Amino acid sequence: MRSQLFLLAIMTAVAAPAFAQLGPAGVPGAPGLVSTTPAPVEPAAPPPKESVKNEPPPKVPAACAKSKNVKQCTARLEARRKAKAACKQKADAEYKQCVSDYLNRGKK
Numbered sequence: 001m002r003s004q005l006f007l008l009a010i011m012t013a014v015a016a017p018a019f020a021q022l023g024p025a026g027v028p029g030a031p032g033l034v035s036t037t038p039a040p041v042e043p044a045a046p047p048p049k050e051s052v053k054n055e056p057p058p059k060v061p062a063a064c065a066k067s068k069n070v071k072q073c074t075a076r077l078e079a080r081r082k083a084k085a086a087c088k089q090k091a092d093a094e095y096k097q098c099v100s101d102y103l104n105r106g107k108k
Contacts, residue, residue: 083099087099
């Protein structure tokens, strides 16, 4: 009886660690098949540039630099410049009325 218990104890001691040591993909008892160094990581590629290098950015008037809608601001400044040119020969009150009429002519 003692020899059977001794034999059972030795078999359990030898077999238990083999179940605990799982190797790659769950293969028991196969440590060392996979390298412990991490896989090389490639750096991310930079995003492609869409603009042409030789083309300068469009000039924005200083008054429109902080505007949310630069195109609308630029169009408004251009309309005001044309109104001033059209009404430059008029005097104070007539000038203001002329500019106002020039700018508001398409809104009604």
